[in-house]
Amino acid sequence: MTELAQIRNFSIVAHIDHGKSTLADRLIQLTGTVAERDMKSQLLDSMDIERERGITIKANTVRIEYPAKDGKTYILNLIDTPGHVDFAYEVSRSMRAVEGSLLVVDATQGVEAQTLANAYQAIDADHELVPVLNKIDLPASEPEKVKAEIEDVIGIDASQAVPISAKTGIGIPDVLEAIVARLPSPKGDRSAPLKAMLVDSWYDPYLGVVVMIRVMDGVIKKGDRIKMMQTGALYGVDKLAVLKPQMVDIAELGPGEIGVFTASIKQVRDTRVGDTITHEKKPCDKALPGFKPAQPVVFCGLFPVDAADFEALRDAIEKLALNDASFSYEMETSAALGFGFRMGFLGLLHLEVVRDRLEREYDLDLITTAPSVVFKLHMRDGEVRELHNPADMPDLTYVDHIEEPRIKATIMVPDDYLGDVLKLCQDRRGIQMDLTYAGSRAMVVYDLPLAEVVFDFYDRLKSVTKGYASFDYQMLEYREDNLVKMSILVNDEPVDALSIMVHRDRAESRGRVMCEKLKELIPRHMFKIPVQAAIGGRVIARETIAAMRKDVTAKCYGGDVTRKKKLLEKQKAGKKKMRQFGKVEIPQSAFISALKMDG
Numbered sequence: 001m002t003e004l005a006q007i008r009n010f011s012i013v014a015h016i017d018h019g020k021s022t023l024a025d026r027l028i029q030l031t032g033t034v035a036e037r038d039m040k041s042q043l044l045d046s047m048d049i050e051r052e053r054g055i056t057i058k059a060n061t062v063r064i065e066y067p068a069k070d071g072k073t074y075i076l077n078l079i080d081t082p083g084h085v086d087f088a089y090e091v092s093r094s095m096r097a098v099e100g101s102l103l104v105v106d107a108t109q110g111v112e113a114q115t116l117a118n119a120y121q122a123i124d125a126d127h128e129l130v131p132v133l134n135k136i137d138l139p140a141s142e143p144e145k146v147k148a149e150i151e152d153v154i155g156i157d158a159s160q161a162v163p164i165s166a167k168t169g170i171g172i173p174d175v176l177e178a179i180v181a182r183l184p185s186p187k188g189d190r191s192a193p194l195k196a197m198l199v200d201s202w203y204d205p206y207l208g209v210v211v212m213i214r215v216m217d218g219v220i221k222k223g224d225r226i227k228m229m230q231t232g233a234l235y236g237v238d239k240l241a242v243l244k245p246q247m248v249d250i251a252e253l254g255p256g257e258i259g260v261f262t263a264s265i266k267q268v269r270d271t272r273v274g275d276t277i278t279h280e281k282k283p284c285d286k287a288l289p290g291f292k293p294a295q296p297v298v299f300c301g302l303f304p305v306d307a308a309d310f311e312a313l314r315d316a317i318e319k320l321a322l323n324d325a326s327f328s329y330e331m332e333t334s335a336a337l338g339f340g341f342r343m344g345f346l347g348l349l350h351l352e353v354v355r356d357r358l359e360r361e362y363d364l365d366l367i368t369t370a371p372s373v374v375f376k377l378h379m380r381d382g383e384v385r386e387l388h389n390p391a392d393m394p395d396l397t398y399v400d401h402i403e404e405p406r407i408k409a410t411i412m413v414p415d416d417y418l419g420d421v422l423k424l425c426q427d428r429r430g431i432q433m434d435l436t437y438a439g440s441r442a443m444v445v446y447d448l449p450l451a452e453v454v455f456d457f458y459d460r461l462k463s464v465t466k467g468y469a470s471f472d473y474q475m476l477e478y479r480e481d482n483l484v485k486m487s488i489l490v491n492d493e494p495v496d497a498l499s500i501m502v503h504r505d506r507a508e509s510r511g512r513v514m515c516e517k518l519k520e521l522i523p524r525h526m527f528k529i530p531v532q533a534a535i536g537g538r539v540i541a542r543e544t545i546a547a548m549r550k551d552v553t554a555k556c557y558g559g560d561v562t563r564k565k566k567l568l569e570k571q572k573a574g575k576k577k578m579r580q581f582g583k584v585e586i587p588q589s590a591f592i593s594a595l596k597m598d599g
């Protein structure tokens with residue numbers, strides 16, 4: 001039994017590349033959680049398993065035993081949180097399972113957009129924060145300047161920030177002491193009915209679904225009959241363990257403790273992060289405040305390049321879904337691309353991760369259609385519909401108005417590039433909300449349409465600032481705007497997979513660019529091919545791909561004129577036939593490029 005006073009639960013928050021994983025590894029290593037000689041093989045083993053069986057190993061969620069300077073041994077539970085903006089919502093949930101955070105800031109870089117966003121999330125979750133200045137081994141590090149920046153920009157006391165080098169090991173013992181001395185211990189009542197929070201869950205091919213919990217009150221033991229309060233499902237606990245980071249069986253988990261259990265749960269979708277777990281027989285009376293499930297915000301179509309791979313794609317998606325409940329999928333048919341799936345993701349990175357896994361792990365060649373956000377259609381009859389695919393846009397006469405998701409984007413950028421960043425945001429229909437300075441860097445906050453960000457905003461931001469800007473966003477609200485569906489017609493046929501939703505004011509320029517691009521991308525055929533962009537029935541841009549001229553008369557060696565005429569006529573008829581029945585072949589690569597571009 002562990003005394004509450006000797007438990008510390010925490011997470012590490014940082015901007016990407018500021019050294020979160022390196023610090024976590026150091027903490028694990030220094031406390032001998034993984035014996036020195038095992039350190040390497042341990043990590044390697046996990047990676048092999050991960051590669052071979054596609055298991056997610058949460059190596060950074062770990063229980064550490066630390067003998068502190070005060071002579072007592074503490075249990076430190078480090079919970080890993082995903083770092084990217086797409087998963088911000090998940091981060092805020094797992095933060096509710098712990099009482100404090102280490103805020104790691106790279107002392108050569110200073111506070112970045114995700115430092116700020118993550119720090120605010122930790123503050124929202126009532127965390128005690130311990131600022132840690134990393135990479136002080138580097139000559140370019142400026143710990144004092146960065147301390148001041150933390151105070152200015154985040155508004156927390158940084159006078160006690162711990163200077164460290166996660167790489168060389170300098171300052172790591174100070175971090176451990178700071179965790180014990182400055183982070184609060186958890187609270188809870190051991191004699192109360194069981195109340196545990198479902199923090200995370202993942203699929204293991206041998207064990208089934210593994211559920212990570214944080215016990216608030218009461219005690220959970222192996223063999224207990226438990227109930228998930230939200231879903232009402234009942235299970236028996238088969239295995240109870242802590243992560244060190246490999247699973248080590250444990251007899252019980254009491255208040256303040258973090259561990260995992262298995263209970264013959266078939267799929268991750270049967271578990272809800274944030275759900276309250278209690279005993280079937282002696283339940284707690286009130287569940288913990290629940291969480292809304294993370295809603296997919298970016299949708300796109302995924303189609304196999306080779307139509308014969310459709311079943312393989314379905315299989316692969318179903319397998320991935322066992323382990324990732326955060327994406328949605330349903331079958332989709334496209335006249336242009338055949339059978340595929342419409343999939344919803346938490347953000348663009350999430351989309352890329354899932355697509356890459358499908359391609360790499362399941363050896364599939366896929367076409368991704370332009371990512372689109374979820375629009376809200378307010379119909380004239382009062383109904384509100386969600387539009388996940390521009391191709392499904394109903395006739396405008398039935399639609400009263402359309403709303404789109406807006407985000408609050410925070411960008412931190414060195415002064416020199418500020419002008420370019422403002423222009424980029426302005427071009428994407430942004431509304432400036434705030435602009436402040438911290439030293440030679442600006443922090444600019446914009447209200448932007450998410451639709452304008454999902455295309456290539458990150459890439460553009462990186463390129464106009466030579467990689468110096470950092471970016472983070474939160475959902476703001478749905479707001480009405482003058483939005484229309486733009487269709488692309490190739491040879492007078494609408495190509496469903498190329499339709500997009502655009503702002504009316506920008507439709508023309510966007511349409512023009514798309515048509516020009518397609519003109520370059522589609523090879524010439526035996527006939528003329530019009531490429532048009534249209535809103536409703538109105539064409540707003542047009543290009544023509546000239547016909548390939550095949551001089552059939554050349555063969556006639558100047559033979560008689562009637563023969564020549566006949567041949568020309570035949571060729572003309574052929575053209576007509578082609579135009580009527582023939583199908584334009586749009587090369588795969590052309591398709592992808594046309595969708596990727598931004599006008």
Ligand SMILES: Nc1nc2c(ncn2[C@@H]2O[C@H](COP(=O)(O)OP(=O)(O)OP(=O)(O)O)[C@@H](O)[C@H]2O)c(=O)[nH]1
Pocket residue numbers: 014015016017018019020021022023083134135136137138164165166167168
């Ligand atoms: N010189 C120096 N390099 C460091 C230090 N800590 C981390 N790094 C390096 O910084 C890079 C990023 O470190 P990670 O630990 O992967 O950073 P992270 O924040 O976990 O990054 P993500 O997992 O990508 O979010 C790596 O190349 C590390 O080797 C340090 O104290 N000094």
